[in-house]
Amino acid sequence: MTTSAIPFYDVVQIGYGPVSEIMALSLARQGHKVAIFERWRERYALPRAVCIDHELYRVLSALGMSQQLPAVSHAGPHYKWFNAEWKELLSIDWESESISGGPEVNFVHQPTLEKMFEEVVQARPEVTLNLGWEAVEATQTADYAQLVVRDTESGETRTVRCKYLIGADGANSLVRQAIGSTQEDRGFEADWLVIDVLPNEGVTLDIPPAAQYCNPIRPTTIVPAGIKDGRYFRRWEFMRLPHETAAELEHEHVAWDLLEPWVKRDQATIVRHKVYTFRSLLANTWRKGRMLIAGDAAHVMPPFMGQGMCAGLRDDWNLAWKLDLILKGHADDTLLDTYQPERRPHVSDVIDLSMFLGKIICIPDADKAAERDEAFFSGKVPPPPAFPSLTDGILRRDADGAVQAPAGLLSPHGTVRSGERQGRFDEVVGLGFVLVSRGSAPSLGSSQRAFLDAIGAKRVVVGNIAARGTLIDVDHKYLPYMEQHGIQTMLVRPDFYLYGAVANARDVNGLVDDLAADLKRHGVHVQAEQSEQAPQALAA
Structure with a gap:
């Protein structure tokens, strides 16, 4: 292949999950030419994330989806944490009015949400979607980034070039490896069996709207899992106990046995049951030259705040306005030096908050659970940390260089x-x-x-x-x-x-x-x- 035949784009993205979709949409709406490469030919059909917070609901509305969002989301309820005797340890008000307008959190059925994203993205002529192409090598020069991709069926390889390459390619990111980034492991690791359930027509389940049941016999999560075609999904998550293996938990009869106190076999259908390892990882380098990472490639966190996908979409929104200025020639790429200082501390705090909550429930020992309960009921446990704001980057500072309040706060929307x-x-x-x-x-x-x-x-x-x-x-x-x-x-x-x-x-x-x-x-x-x-x- 001659050099002149190599396609050239403003931005090339690896991965086609929600983070990549919203990044592509943000750039395409500003007129930039984007190519996406995804190794799978079919979208992953099962849900993973179940909620978006008020800030990202505003972002998605700003990207032109305000009319579609109400049909694919619903307001979150109070999020409560109970001990084994169903005494309340903690309550997070997800249904209260947020600074962005509407509830603090909206629940979504991820495949339905992504279908909406996909329809909007594919309507943009600026985006070229390549499914079934696996990224195998990422390199860069002073003038461009280069990606080699391979057709997963034929083995054919292609080369593309771009001004910037974004790895939205998940926890095993090729781009993160290409930029030589290590990861900070915050030390949280726990296996949980995740079960998504669709109740039968006319069935009403007698369960908490959204709860963490902090019972050491079997720590359990019960939350909404979004809406599709007017029907509401539910999610249960069960912590793997020390004497169990992940393989035995993945048998369907085990899933039904665990669900038995909450939902009977004749009341619902299991949509998915799979063991996931919840971890806390944070990349130490988010950008090198013309290569950047976003989403799970940059950070992985426990799900107890529902912030995994939200954090990735914040990466998009932070990058989008900066890349727009650079690609239009109104800024040098030194503007991208602000990406990691703005996003990494913010998502680091979100990981800490998620771990704070995770450590409340991930206690399979009765004596330690009793100590936890006593600490909560006696008021010895401090409240959860406040949700973070920006602390670095393009923010107004005082004469000593410290960020000057209220710089970094999220603005209201009404x-x-x-x-x-x-x-x-x-x-x-x-x-x-x-x-x-x-x-x-x-x-x-x-x-x-x-x-x-x-x-x-x-x-x-x-x-x-x-x-x-x-x-x-x-x-x-x-x-x-x-x-x-x-x-x-x-x-x-x-x-x-x-x-x-x-x-x-x-x-x-x-x-x-x-x-x-x-x-x-x-x-x-x-x-x-x-x-x-x-x-x-x-x-x-």
Whole structure:
């Protein structure tokens, strides 16, 4: 094959799971040419992940799926942890109103969710999908990344090149190996039998909506498993005990024996039963040159917070706006140096939170379980850590270099009204950088206005009183949030996190200048004098 015959793409992705699908969609919507290579010819038909949190529900809506999501998801219930006597140890309110609007967590049937993803992705002409092609070698030069793939049936090999290669290729990632990344093992490891069940038509099961039954005789998880065609799936997970083998747990009669207290054979169908090893692994290097990793290739965690897929989709959303600027020539690839510092600490905290919860239930010893129960009931156990925010990267800092609160917090999302138009903030305002002010517009200098225009930033005012240029805070999301954090004006990044905020309108120009300096420091080229043409080009 001659060099000229080698296909060249903006981005090549290995793997075709949800992380790869959403990465491809995010890039394709911005006009970038993407090729995906997946070794399997048929999609894995069984569910794995069962929920998406409010932040990712907002992301998927922003990517054009707001109308389809309600049909493939349902609000999560209270998530409760019980001891062997069904006394409550811990409760996590998944059905409460979130900062992003809607419940904290929505449950999904992953094959149905992925089918929706696939339909949206395959409608994009920018995406070339190659099923049945296994990635066998990944290399790079200063000018391109190169991937060799092999047809799993014929053995034929092909070579493709790209500006960037993303390994969304799972826990055994070829790309992670190619960039020489080691993994940090946080030490959590437990085998669990996962059983997905579809109750028969008309059957109502007398079970907790979502629970961890922390019984040392058999630690058990009971949670929703999503909806398909109006029917709700359920999931049970049973911890493998020390005297058992994984192989014996995978017999169907064993699955039914374990399910017996909860659901009878004539009440439901087992959709899947398989033993999985829950681990806690975190890659030490997420990028080398033109190669990057995302999703399970970068991190693996216990499932007790339902954050495995969510963490991978956050990787996508963080990368998408940065790659867009680079691929359009508006930034150097040094901007990608912020990917790992922003995502790794965040997902590290999520892993720690998942392990904190996992260690509550993964106790097959009666005496240790009794000690755990006493610690909870006596108040000796601290509450679970708060869900993390960004702590590094493109965030406003003080004179000493420390991140300046409230930078790094996730911004709110709610319904707003402008004149006769009412809708969700992202739909009304649009995506990209947004300068949000409370009550009245700040006085911006000409250079600050030119810079905001050059990066395509929207400038909005939120309030309770209808006035020209003011968005009415219909859901009361923005004003209480800004009051709580002492914010008069906040600068929101394209991935919905706060770059920074000020308490006084007179400090807004300094906030904008800091963002300009930070973006320049990280390789973003801003031509403020071309502001009339630049906003559309730079908008994320």
